[in-house]
Amino acid sequence: MAANTEILSGVEVDLRELAASVVSRAMKAGATAAEAVVREGTEFSTVVRLGEVETLKESGSRAMGLRAFLGQRTASTYTSDFTEDGIEQLIKGALELAHVTSEDPYAGLPEASLLGALPGDLQLYYDDVYSLPPEERIDYARRAERAALDADPRLKNSDGGSFDAATGRKVLANSLGFVGDYRRSYCSVSAAPIVQAENGTMQRDYWFALARTITKLDSPESVGREAARRTLRRLGARKIASTQVPVILDPLVAGSILDNIFDAVNGDAIYRQSSFLAGKLGEKIAASNVTVVDDGTIPGGFGTEPFDGEGVPTRRTMVIESGVLKSYLLNTYTAKKLGLKTTGSASRGLAGNPGIGAGNFFLQKGARTPQQIIGDVKQGLYVTQFLGFGVNMVTGDFSRGASGLWIENGELTFPVEEITVAGNLKEMLNNISEIGNDLAFRGSLAAPTLRIDGMTIAGE
Amino acid sequence: MTQNQSLFFHKFGITPNDLQSYLGEALSAGGDYADLYFEYLTSTAISVDESIVKSASQGISAGCGVRVLAGERTGYAYTDDLAPEKIRRAARTAALIARGPAKSPVQGFKESSSHQLYPITSPSADADITAKLDLVMRADRSARAYDSRIVQVRGSYADQVRQILVIGSDGTFATDVQPLARFSVFTIAKSGQSSTRGSAGGGGRVGIDYFLTDKTPEHFAHEAARQSIIQLDAREAPAGEMEVVLGPGWPGILLHEAIGHGLEADFNRKGTSAFAGMLGKRVASDKCTVVDNGTLPSRRGSINVDDEGSPTQNTVLIEKGILKGYLSDKLSSKLMGMPDTGNGRRESYEHIPMPRMTNTYMLAGQDSPEDIIRSVKRGVYAVNFGGGQVDITNGKFVFSTSEAYMIEDGVVTAPLKNCTLIGNGPDALTKVSMVGNDLQLDEGVGTCGKDGQSVPVGVGIPTLKLDSMTVGGTAR
Numbered sequence: 001m002a003a004n005t006e007i008l009s010g011v012e013v014d015l016r017e018l019a020a021s022v023v024s025r026a027m028k029a030g031a032t033a034a035e036a037v038v039r040e041g042t043e044f045s046t047v048v049r050l051g052e053v054e055t056l057k058e059s060g061s062r063a064m065g066l067r068a069f070l071g072q073r074t075a076s077t078y079t080s081d082f083t084e085d086g087i088e089q090l091i092k093g094a095l096e097l098a099h100v101t102s103e104d105p106y107a108g109l110p111e112a113s114l115l116g117a118l119p120g121d122l123q124l125y126y127d128d129v130y131s132l133p134p135e136e137r138i139d140y141a142r143r144a145e146r147a148a149l150d151a152d153p154r155l156k157n158s159d160g161g162s163f164d165a166a167t168g169r170k171v172l173a174n175s176l177g178f179v180g181d182y183r184r185s186y187c188s189v190s191a192a193p194i195v196q197a198e199n200g201t202m203q204r205d206y207w208f209a210l211a212r213t214i215t216k217l218d219s220p221e222s223v224g225r226e227a228a229r230r231t232l233r234r235l236g237a238r239k240i241a242s243t244q245v246p247v248i249l250d251p252l253v254a255g256s257i258l259d260n261i262f263d264a265v266n267g268d269a270i271y272r273q274s275s276f277l278a279g280k281l282g283e284k285i286a287a288s289n290v291t292v293v294d295d296g297t298i299p300g301g302f303g304t305e306p307f308d309g310e311g312v313p314t315r316r317t318m319v320i321e322s323g324v325l326k327s328y329l330l331n332t333y334t335a336k337k338l339g340l341k342t343t344g345s346a347s348r349g350l351a352g353n354p355g356i357g358a359g360n361f362f363l364q365k366g367a368r369t370p371q372q373i374i375g376d377v378k379q380g381l382y383v384t385q386f387l388g389f390g391v392n393m394v395t396g397d398f399s400r401g402a403s404g405l406w407i408e409n410g411e412l413t414f415p416v417e418e419i420t421v422a423g424n425l426k427e428m429l430n431n432i433s434e435i436g437n438d439l440a441f442r443g444s445l446a447a448p449t450l451r452i453d454g455m456t457i458a459g460e
Numbered sequence: 461m462t463q464n465q466s467l468f469f470h471k472f473g474i475t476p477n478d479l480q481s482y483l484g485e486a487l488s489a490g491g492d493y494a495d496l497y498f499e500y501l502t503s504t505a506i507s508v509d510e511s512i513v514k515s516a517s518q519g520i521s522a523g524c525g526v527r528v529l530a531g532e533r534t535g536y537a538y539t540d541d542l543a544p545e546k547i548r549r550a551a552r553t554a555a556l557i558a559r560g561p562a563k564s565p566v567q568g569f570k571e572s573s574s575h576q577l578y579p580i581t582s583p584s585a586d587a588d589i590t591a592k593l594d595l596v597m598r599a600d601r602s603a604r605a606y607d608s609r610i611v612q613v614r615g616s617y618a619d620q621v622r623q624i625l626v627i628g629s630d631g632t633f634a635t636d637v638q639p640l641a642r643f644s645v646f647t648i649a650k651s652g653q654s655s656t657r658g659s660a661g662g663g664g665r666v667g668i669d670y671f672l673t674d675k676t677p678e679h680f681a682h683e684a685a686r687q688s689i690i691q692l693d694a695r696e697a698p699a700g701e702m703e704v705v706l707g708p709g710w711p712g713i714l715l716h717e718a719i720g721h722g723l724e725a726d727f728n729r730k731g732t733s734a735f736a737g738m739l740g741k742r743v744a745s746d747k748c749t750v751v752d753n754g755t756l757p758s759r760r761g762s763i764n765v766d767d768e769g770s771p772t773q774n775t776v777l778i779e780k781g782i783l784k785g786y787l788s789d790k791l792s793s794k795l796m797g798m799p800d801t802g803n804g805r806r807e808s809y810e811h812i813p814m815p816r817m818t819n820t821y822m823l824a825g826q827d828s829p830e831d832i833i834r835s836v837k838r839g840v841y842a843v844n845f846g847g848g849q850v851d852i853t854n855g856k857f858v859f860s861t862s863e864a865y866m867i868e869d870g871v872v873t874a875p876l877k878n879c880t881l882i883g884n885g886p887d888a889l890t891k892v893s894m895v896g897n898d899l900q901l902d903e904g905v906g907t908c909g910k911d912g913q914s915v916p917v918g919v920g921i922p923t924l925k926l927d928s929m930t931v932g933g934t935a936r
């Protein structure tokens with residue numbers, strides 16, 4: 001299969017120059033300030049199912065977006081059409097739209113003095129994600145699936161093994177003279193085996209590994225074996241009676257609580273009063289053992305960027321320190337609205353005003369192993385999956401479908417399914433009574449094993 | 461010649477001969493079938509936040525995806541540049557899935573028969589942006605006027621026009637121009653220390669007139685404001701199994717999660733769905749007849765042709781409780797020897813099509829909604845929902861309430877805090893004991909995600925009673 005990069009090589013343009021020229025043309029056309037983003041990416045993905053290639057996909061694409069200001073009015077446009085005609089439309093459209101929007105005293109680019117990029121190599125880009133010959137990429141997917149299916153004769157079906165690789169480049173330029181760009185790469189391998197019980201019911205689970213370079217990607221075999229382990233332990237799952245017991249969240253599931261915390265400290269949600277943490281800065285909002293950090297600067301991190309979506313360098317922000325809410329995550333706009341300083345957390349899509357994005361957002365690990373934490377529990381639920389979207393960020397009400405394993409006298413016993421786990425995030429954060437030592441990044445948000453007390457399980 | 465042809469043929473200079481040669485390139489290494497999907501999508505969005513219009517945006521995205529099928533294998537490549545050499549390169553990349561002598565596409569195209577489901581007199585995309593601005597400002601004023609406890613209002617209006625051209629090596633030739641518009645309102649109510657949210661929205665394959673006459677900004681604003689005010693008095697939802705009554709319309713998300721996904725043909729072909737092998741078996745009470753209908757005029761989930769160029773259909777999934785059919789695309793229909801139901805959909809030219817729902821709903825029954833409520837001793841009456849999700853393989857599904865009430869001794873009483881309902885797809889509908897005579901479809905808010913691809917869908921039910929379902933509250 002043709003090398004992915006080749007797809008774009010025929011239309012090589014200097015994307016930095018392109019972004020800067022779009023900005024200067026917007027200014028000439030009457031904008032009082034402007035900001036352009038240009039994105040380019042390639043992707044490869046393959047799925048092997050029951051040993052045979054099921055899909056093979058390979059392509060590249062690019063797009064650009066423009067945010068134009070007319071005084072305190074702003075609007076944005078985007079296009080995948082890089083022809084002269086396309087760029088002309090992009091600029092004309094943004095200015096026309098900006099005439100229609102409202103004067104917003106808080107609108108604007110960051111202060112020029114705040115612009116910049118982290119120096120040095122952040123280890124975000126490795127072209128080796130495409131270095132494997134095509135047959136070996138397929139083989140990664142095949143090996144992951146085979147390792148899963150070979151782990152136990154009861155694993156007879158599968159949603160397949162997969163291998164993905166992607167690279168992306170992002171350029172940002174604004175009318176204050178900022179031009180920055182960076183590349184990122186990633187590759188991943190996964191497996192999703194299926195086990196069938198004698199009564200015909202089936203269970204599926206999965207595991208995956210993710211890395212910026214192929215040299216740091218877990219072996220397909222280890223991914224397949226872990227996928228098999230996670231699937232097999234669900235075999236024979238049953239419903240339990242409604243109860244109130246401690247819940248232990250495995251790291252993947254605990255990560256979804258970090259998602260909720262991220263949403264709750266998102267500057268947009270704060271100024272709109274649509275977060276249960278609005279107005280709580282400086283207050284104790286979680287148990288004293290809870291420290292949450294957002295760090296966009298970790299070399300090689302999945303949430304690392306040299307600058308944010310507005311050209312402000314990323315940084316390390318203490319969000320919750322020993323249970324006290326220390327900082328929201330803010331971009332230029334939300335910082336101005338709240339009378340605070342940006343935390344370099346702007347996220348910029350192709351269209352619309354910048355939102356808030358996480359860097360590497362994590363809950364600091366504790367000292368004890370997951371086994372020790374489970375070992376302390378007389379009766380409880382070890383949650384390995386949440387299902388659905390039952391979290392209300394305004395009230396903090398939390399109610400999600402779940403499955404996992406029942407804990408009896410410190411041991412994982414039988415698998416459980418078709419239950420819900422419910423509480424309120426305000427109380428849940430204060431009821432985090434144990435934090436594991438098993439923090440590992442499988443994405444930009446990460447948490448170790450957590451024990452939360454006082455939640456209600458609904459079942460039979 | 462349709463508007464579509466003029467776009468791809470004239471704006472991009474593509475000729476029928478080109479199309480034939482692209483298909484030839486795609487089949488240059490053999491394969492059973494190849495198709496090309498051209499897409500040109502224009503979008504506009506405008507929103508109000510804190511009573512001012514802080515953003516407006518518009519954009520264009522265009523490209524072509526090339527797919528080659530060889531047995532169960534799919535090769536796929538796409539380009540956002542419609543220059544002939546770029547499309548040829550994508551075709552050669554997709555062709556690498558096959559390993560054999562070149563094949564020839566059928567000579568000449570046959571235009572697919574098609575519905576005319578979007579009879580729009582005032583295309584939203586042609587409307588002046590100030591008309592859309594006026595809509596969102598009206599929503600802001602209306603929600604704030606509803607109650608002084610409404611402290612935050614966000615309203616947004618988004619529309620798009622998606623022009624597609626699909627050609628296949630079997631002579632498939634289909635075009636469509638698919639408008640889509642959606643209005644959304646989100647409110648926060650505050651009283652003392654408590655804050656609550658409300659949301660409402662709707663639209664469809666409609667023009668801007670729809671929002672001036674049928675469902676106005678005031679309609680959505682009142683609905684969102686009403687919900688957030690009601691939630692101010694909400695108490696803890698109960699926990700455990702009990703009787704559940706679902707209100708008509710959007711609570712039809714039950715069908716989407718409990719059975720819809722499990723009946724998509726790809727999961728059943730691979731034996732990974734909890735419904736695999738259950739055709740002809742009972743999966744619901746005999747009061748339940750469920751269809752997936754892509755042919756309802758102006759609905760959000762409707763399309764004239766699917767993204768493989770096949771006309772959409774009205775497909776019976778469950779008839780009087782018996783499982784009758786799956787939702788299929790070309791690949792699954794061929795491999796399973798079953799009819800193609802016109803459910804091959806994709807998010808964009810960057811994505812491989814797969815079986816997806818359109819508008820999924822249950823036909824009306826005989827019971828009056830009042831009788832249904834009266835029959836419940838202690839249970840939950842859920843009338844609005846947020847999202848849902850299903851684990852296809854074990855059949856467990858959830859959907860979360862955004863407006864629900866207790867029913868005590870046949871009477872609707874206190875509003876409940878948001879909670880999740882959980883059930884098991886293959887038997888959830890066997891517990892349906894009453895079906896209302898009040899079928900409603902949702903107002904046009906649904907977006908369904910599968911394998912990372914989003915497509916607009918619709919759902920609907922009449923008022924339904926399930927004798928038992930697990931309610932995920934916190935009250936004991």
